[in-house]
Amino acid sequence: MGIDGNRQPDKTGTIEVAVPVVAPLSIGPLQLATPILQAPIAGFTDLVFRRLVRELGGCGLIYTEMVSAGGWIKGNIPPDRLVGVEDEPRPLGVQLWDREPEMVEEAARRLADLDISVIDLNFGCPKKRIMGKQGAGAQLLRDPSTIARMVAATKRGAGEIPVTAKIRLGPNSDQITAVEVARAVQEAGAAAITVHGRTARDGYGIPVDRDRIAQVVEAVQIPVIANGDVVDGASAVEILKYTGAAGVMVARRCLSAPWVFREIAAVLQGQPIPSPPTLEQQREQLLRHHEQLIELHGDPFGTVLMRKFAARYLGGVSGAKLFRSKVTVAKDAADFRRIVKDLFPTEIDLEMVVEDQTLDESCQ
Ligand SMILES: Cc1cc2nc3c(=O)[nH]c(=O)nc-3n(C[C@H](O)[C@H](O)[C@H](O)COP(=O)(O)O)c2cc1C
Numbered sequence: 001m002g003i004d005g006n007r008q009p010d011k012t013g014t015i016e017v018a019v020p021v022v023a024p025l026s027i028g029p030l031q032l033a034t035p036i037l038q039a040p041i042a043g044f045t046d047l048v049f050r051r052l053v054r055e056l057g058g059c060g061l062i063y064t065e066m067v068s069a070g071g072w073i074k075g076n077i078p079p080d081r082l083v084g085v086e087d088e089p090r091p092l093g094v095q096l097w098d099r100e101p102e103m104v105e106e107a108a109r110r111l112a113d114l115d116i117s118v119i120d121l122n123f124g125c126p127k128k129r130i131m132g133k134q135g136a137g138a139q140l141l142r143d144p145s146t147i148a149r150m151v152a153a154t155k156r157g158a159g160e161i162p163v164t165a166k167i168r169l170g171p172n173s174d175q176i177t178a179v180e181v182a183r184a185v186q187e188a189g190a191a192a193i194t195v196h197g198r199t200a201r202d203g204y205g206i207p208v209d210r211d212r213i214a215q216v217v218e219a220v221q222i223p224v225i226a227n228g229d230v231v232d233g234a235s236a237v238e239i240l241k242y243t244g245a246a247g248v249m250v251a252r253r254c255l256s257a258p259w260v261f262r263e264i265a266a267v268l269q270g271q272p273i274p275s276p277p278t279l280e281q282q283r284e285q286l287l288r289h290h291e292q293l294i295e296l297h298g299d300p301f302g303t304v305l306m307r308k309f310a311a312r313y314l315g316g317v318s319g320a321k322l323f324r325s326k327v328t329v330a331k332d333a334a335d336f337r338r339i340v341k342d343l344f345p346t347e348i349d350l351e352m353v354v355e356d357q358t359l360d361e362s363c364q
Helices: 047-056 069-075 101-113 128-133 137-142 144-158 178-187 210-219 233-243 252-256 260-268 279-297 301-310 320-327 333-343
Strands: 003-009 015-022 036-038 061-068 092-097 118-123 163-168 192-196 224-227 247-250
Touching: 036 260, 047 061, 047 260, 047 279, 061 069, 061 118, 069 101, 092 101, 101 118, 101 144, 118 137, 118 144, 128 137, 137 144, 137 163, 144 163, 144 178, 163 178, 178 192, 178 210, 192 210, 210 224, 210 233, 224 233, 233 247, 233 260, 247 252, 247 260, 252 260, 279 301, 279 333, 301 320, 301 333, 320 333
Parallel strands: 036 061, 036 247, 061 092, 092 118, 118 163, 163 192, 192 224, 224 247
Antiparallel strands: 003 015
């Protein structure tokens, strides 16, 4: 739990109210600078995005997208999703998915050779392709003993590197298995567990069940990281307080506001909340993001990849609609830059709304 009394800044940065601050979070031997983690997000948390999150600050641990252990081992080619990890600053977490212990063991061995900081196992992906055909992801929430074998095997491959698991509450509301699964994960030697407070069948419209996350916190001694609907300092404090979790993980919100980590960090430290980047700074960030994707993937592919990121910029800024509609069909780098030059809004009308509810967990 590790929550102590402290004082929280209000929206203007003035310190006003007494609220909790969470204790430092360690995952095995790794002490994180903040207890705020960037979630694995398939299709988004690539090298360039992770670089951006690191630059903006406040995030204690950054994860890659989920990587198929079997695809890597059987195909014997390094997954695209691991591009850049070799030289990337640490700490860095890599998430694996599979249902075969031997696959995750061998993948963990290879990740240990790359000196990855944390290896996470995905037991939460609700996608049909992963749950049905592959019998992996959230499908395994029905089967805590297989989950335990997966964690133990990953630990064998990982050596000294801490292994964590990311789960949902269960496959559906009739089968809530989170406590049982969390105990199995802990028994098998995991260093921490992240709980997304929904079942695999729940859409994002269903509120996160904080009571069920709290039950997991009660049931295990390893750190529990709460996940789901954390969008700012206030929602982070709220879920930490309510559940007694040791940290929070943020997914959708960081796609439109990658500076959310520094905002939460400030609140947890009782510091004034830093202002969001100005529109001018966001424009620069957008162009740099695009440029780096082009460097990595060439053009037009880099531009095509950039469309989905660009579409998530400027949440709550009036006048951004036209920009978004054009930028999401930008043909190539020149077209992209022209759209940014002509249409990126310069006027701020910040009425921050969370527009992330429409994004589905695709786990591509
Ligand atoms: C597009 C998308 C892709 C996702 N990919 C992954 C993934 O690769 N691995 C994983 O464990 N969770 C994945 N998730 C789930 C998130 O990590 C997170 O658990 C969930 O979105 C709830 O957190 P949030 O409310 O902060 O978004 C994904 C979610 C979305 C929307």
